[in-house]
Amino acid sequence: MSIDFEIKDRYKFEDLVKIITALRAPDxxxxxxxxxxxxxxxxxxxxxxxxxxxxxxxxxxxxxEELGDVLLQIALHTEMEREKGNFDxxxxxxxxxxxxxxxxxxxxxxxxxxxxxxxxxxxxxxxxKSKGNRKTGEAMxxxxxxxxxxMRAEKIQKKAAKVGFDWDSADGAFDKxxxxxxxxxxAVSHGDKTEVEDEFGDVLFSAVNVSRFLKIDSEEALTGAxxxxxxxxxxxxxxxxxxxxxxxxxxxxxxxxxxxxxxxxKID
Numbered sequence: 001m002s003i004d005f006e007i008k009d010r011y012k013f014e015d016l017v018k019i020i021t022a023l024r025a026p027d028x029x030x031x032x033x034x035x036x037x038x039x040x041x042x043x044x045x046x047x048x049x050x051x052x053x054x055x056x057x058x059x060x061x062x063x064x065e066e067l068g069d070v071l072l073q074i075a076l077h078t079e080m081e082r083e084k085g086n087f088d089x090x091x092x093x094x095x096x097x098x099x100x101x102x103x104x105x106x107x108x109x110x111x112x113x114x115x116x117x118x119x120x121x122x123x124x125x126x127x128x129k130s131k132g133n134r135k136t137g138e139a140m141x142x143x144x145x146x147x148x149x150x151m152r153a154e155k156i157q158k159k160a161a162k163v164g165f166d167w168d169s170a171d172g173a174f175d176k177x178x179x180x181x182x183x184x185x186x187a188v189s190h191g192d193k194t195e196v197e198d199e200f201g202d203v204l205f206s207a208v209n210v211s212r213f214l215k216i217d218s219e220e221a222l223t224g225a226x227x228x229x230x231x232x233x234x235x236x237x238x239x240x241x242x243x244x245x246x247x248x249x250x251x252x253x254x255x256x257x258x259x260x261x262x263x264x265x266k267i268d
Contacts, residue, residue, distance in 0.1 A: 017089050020075045024083070037077060044073045103127055124162075136163050150218040153208040161212075170213035177206040235262035 005022045008015070023032040047069040054063035075089070082088040106113035106122040113119040128134065134142075136159055143155045160166060167173050184199040211218040236258045240247050245254060 016071065016075055017079075020072075020079045021082075024079055032076075035076065035080075037080060040073065040076060044070075044077075047073055099130075102130055136160065136165075148219055149204070150208055150222060153205050154212055154218060157209055157212055167209070167213070170210065173206065173209045173213050177203070177210055180206045232259065232262045235265055 005019055006015075020032075023029045024035075026033070047066065051063065051066040051070055054066045074092075078087070078089050078092055101108050103123050103126045105111040105126050106119055111122050113122045128139070131139070131142075139159050140156050143152055143159070145152065147155070157166075167176070180199065180202045184196070184203050187195040187199040190196075208218045211221060236255070237247065239245075239258045239261055240250070243258075245258070247255065
């Protein structure tokens with residue numbers, strides 16, 4: 001092997017840092033050497049979602065592997081910055097440990113937190129203090145636009161709620177959702193695509209508001225609804241095949257009848 005890396009039976013964290021440096025060295029791997037933050041940023045997203053998949057499947061072996069893949073992405077991005085002289089892995093670790101100390105005054109300071117809610121408030125208060133007590137609008141700007149849209153909407157709404165910009169109860173959120181649905185219908189009647197898209201966005205934003213009051217994660221709820229649709233659609237296909245019904249030429253009434261039957265069938 002031409003690069004400076006020791007082959008072992010078992011590796012540790014420092015070996016990960018060393019091999020990434022070796023792979024991106026002039027005599028390392030041509031592919032690794034050519035990568036940039038931009039070229040592999042989608043890989044990071046993909047690996048993160050695969051960690052979520054492992055968690056959802058309750059698969060420890062898969063989780064172990066996928067966490068390693070996420071750590072690989074972190075190591076690659078960090079090495080790119082080390083090469084530029086901006087920061088290294090020790091800096092990254094220092095920053096996150098320092099942040100954990102500062103944002104846990106109820107553990108490392110003189111703030112009391114007897115339950116989860118008090119601990120979360122302590123964290124949020126410490127976070128805002130460390131950020132210089134930003135205005136709420138500035139805090140909203142800090143929520144990445146790249147987040148899944150439903151997740152970002154919920155985070156923005158929670159920040160608004162902290163300063164009292166919120167409904168008193170779920171009733172207000174439901175009323176607003178109904179209002180936005182009516183406005184969407186009006187927009188559709190106008191035939192203006194831009195207006196329809198704008199009003200449809202308002203409907204989704206209001207639906208997230210409702211989910212927040214009901215203490216439901218909108219991302220998880222939509223994922224579950226989509227999974228349910230897929231399962232029921234497969235059942236519709238099965239029923240159509242059993243009854244020799246061509247789904248492409250069947251009427252909407254026939255398909256709706258099959259859907260109603262599929263809904264009544266318990267699917268594992």
